[in-house]
Amino acid sequence: MDHFNEMDMTLLKRLSEADGIGGMEREVSRIVTSYGEKYSDEIQYDHLGSVILKRSGEQKGPKIMLSSHMDEVGFMVRSITEEGYVNLLPVGGWWGHVMPAQEMTITTSKGKKIIGVVGSRAPHGLPEEIKEKVMKPLDLYLDLGCPSKKVVEDLGVQIGDMITPNVQFREMNDTDYLMGKAWDDRCCVGVGLEVLKQLSRGTHESTVYFAATTQEEVGIRGARTAVHTIKPDVAIALDVTTATDTPFDRAGMNLGEGVVLSILDSLTIGNSGLVEMMEEIVKDLNLDVRYDFMTVGGTDACNIHKMLDGVISMTISIPTRYMHSPRLMIHKKDYIQTIQLVTEFCRRLDWMKVDQLKAAVGIIQE
Structure with missing residues (x-):
């Protein structure tokens, strides 16, 4: 995805304009299934309504969970x-x-x-x-x-x-800026679907699960149950973070400056090996990178990493202005580079790299 015009703008418009608060995400999940079915081998739901799209790899490789929440405030x-x-x-x-x-x-x-x-x-x-x-x-x-x-x-x-x-999606006066409701976290639902589409154009060893989860805004609930359905080896939460490039803020997290790697937030510390792997991919793909330390709030990774016997996890973020309001703004470059990064990660992950990620937190392999 080297050019902005490769984005599926219709998908983003549909996702933004769909109505779906916590516990009532049906409109959004139907968009996810209708768009993602041609790029998936299997689609299943858990009992909280999260929809999980599975794309099998070429071998019996590790299981990757990509998680984006469907609910809006x-x-x-x-x-x-x-x-x-x-x-x-x-x-x-x-x-x-x-x-x-x-x-x-x-x-x-x-x-x-x-x-x-x-x-x-x-x-x-x-x-x-x-x-x-x-x-x-x-x-x-x-x-x-x-x-x-x-x-x-x-x-x-x-x-x-x-x-x-009641807000319509629109491209702004500079058309790289997109305004709409529910970018928290519908833009990342779009990322997950676009990653599956990109993966359909090549081969990968890992089995990739995209979980479009429910009830994040009311307690990060859907990701917890989706983990039990998937039982992933590695998980990436995809969510938004607060842009700080307006007159209300001090500059720091700007729109349009590439991918955002979350080192930690108030509820999760990212796996250090996973962060390093993402940095390597960023360098190889010549992407732009920033780092996030969100001291208030959390993402689906909060509950994912504590499930089962622990899941190797981190968050990748897209900055947005005016979060938790009727109208939010994102930038196409951040969206596209996030898709590029996550797609390449899914292509590269194998069992050897999983062992390296475990070693990053001191786990000794037998």
Whole structure:
């Protein structure tokens, strides 16, 4: 993938615009299976809804688990007032500042899409203490433009229905920048699918499993059960990290500067041998590289590396602006270089390299 125009933009658009909070990822998983089936030998689901695509290698090589979570941060219908307003229950982490006056979509149990707007207040005459106060997500509501609770219920809205931002994917004014909702972590779901497609164009010894996992934003749950289904020898979590190249931040993690290797986050320390192997591939492919030390939060690797008798793991990240908001921004270069890196890793891994990765943490081979 040497050129940006080799990206499947339709796939990214579909993934971004699909609605799927924790526990309700069905729309996303159907995209994963429909796109990935031609590049997979087998597709299976675990009982939390994670979908696992298997691509067999040429020999009985090691098992690689690639993991990207399908769920986005969103809301559920908490209650409906007599006046027809919908109260919100956050599902995942939200900051009140990014919510007022945003359009949201309610997806009913029958799949109907209903648009509303998060309520806001006019600034006229508000006391300073109110203007400067961040509203709590639980205090906000969705206005469907309905006069009563009965009208809302007649639309099919029920307690527990999913609510997600109503945002269209778009290429920005410099078309290397992509804006959309749910890049956390749908851009990495795209990476996993593109890796399977790239692997279909050659041979590899390892058996590659791409796990599109559920419920990461509410406790990193789907990756835990997917591990038991796969029983991998090595795992790579694919997730986003926070870009720090806006006027709000000090420069450091910029969009468009290549792959990001996560050395550690608050929940996982990457296998040092695995990091070194990725560095070698980066050099061989002439990719650009940065390093991430995320001291708050974690990825699917958090639970993967602690399962079974321990799994050799690390995280590879894509930087995004405006994480956990209705609109996020990523860069095509970061996306493509991540696909190149992970694809080459899957082609190179064999049992000898697995032994080297074990030795990196002091395991003596018998």
